Amino acid sequence: MFHSLSTGVLTVAVAAALGLALTLSSGLAAIAVLIVIELSAYALGVFVGSILLRYPAFGNLIGNIVGFSLLAIAGVTTPLGLLPRAVQTIALGLPLSHDLLSLREVLGAGDPGVFLPLVAQELLIAAAYAALAAISIALFL
Numbered sequence: 001m002f003h004s005l006s007t008g009v010l011t012v013a014v015a016a017a018l019g020l021a022l023t024l025s026s027g028l029a030a031i032a033v034l035i036v037i038e039l040s041a042y043a044l045g046v047f048v049g050s051i052l053l054r055y056p057a058f059g060n061l062i063g064n065i066v067g068f069s070l071l072a073i074a075g076v077t078t079p080l081g082l083l084p085r086a087v088q089t090i091a092l093g094l095p096l097s098h099d100l101l102s103l104r105e106v107l108g109a110g111d112p113g114v115f116l117p118l119v120a121q122e123l124l125i126a127a128a129y130a131a132l133a134a135i136s137i138a139l140f141l
Contacts (some may be wrong), residue, residue, distance in 0.1 A: 001038045008034040020107065022101070029106045029115070033099055036119055040095030040126035044070075047129045049134035075100045095129070098122040 001092060012030050014024040022030075048066050051060045073087050074091045074096035080088055102118035105111060 001042060004041075005034055005038050010038070015107075022107070026106055026110050029110070030103060031116070033103045033119060036097040036122050036126070037096060037103075040063055040099065040122050040129070041070075042127040043129035043133065047133040049137065050133045053137070053140050064101065070094055070096055073097075092093045093125070095122065095125055098125065 005137070006085060009031060012020075012022070012027065012034075013056065016027070044066070045063075049059075052062055055062075073091040074080070074093065074094060076096070079103065080091060080097060083091065098118040098121045102115035102122070105115040
């Protein structure tokens with residue numbers, strides 16, 4: 001988690017050095033959003049890992065499929081609004097989508113009325129995946 005968080009902070013710092021208008025409050029908000037991204041992605045990873053405890057031979061394959069699928073549909077490479085509605089619905093049930101939207105808002109207009117509900121939704125998704133992971137691990141044990 002530290003590696004990803006430090007990479008995100010470094011990316012925002014480089015963007016600011018290249019001309020991104022960044023204030024102290026938007027910088028701190030961006031770091032907070034990056035932390036929520038880490039938590040939600042970690043919760044999904046623990047959930048997927050809890051399922052893969054039953055099928056260890058598929059760990060790398062499934063991990064790569066989940067990771068690359070998340071990057072493909074969550075708005076990292078293609079804006080979420082350009083994807084088909086069904087794909088958007090799936091993406092909004094996974095970590096990353098809400099936080100990418102909120103990070104873009106924090107670094108753009110910075111309207112708390114827009115980005116705070118998105119961060120709250122991402123925290124709920126993280127909590128849901130963490131709960132599913134706990135249930136899955138308990139069933140496995």
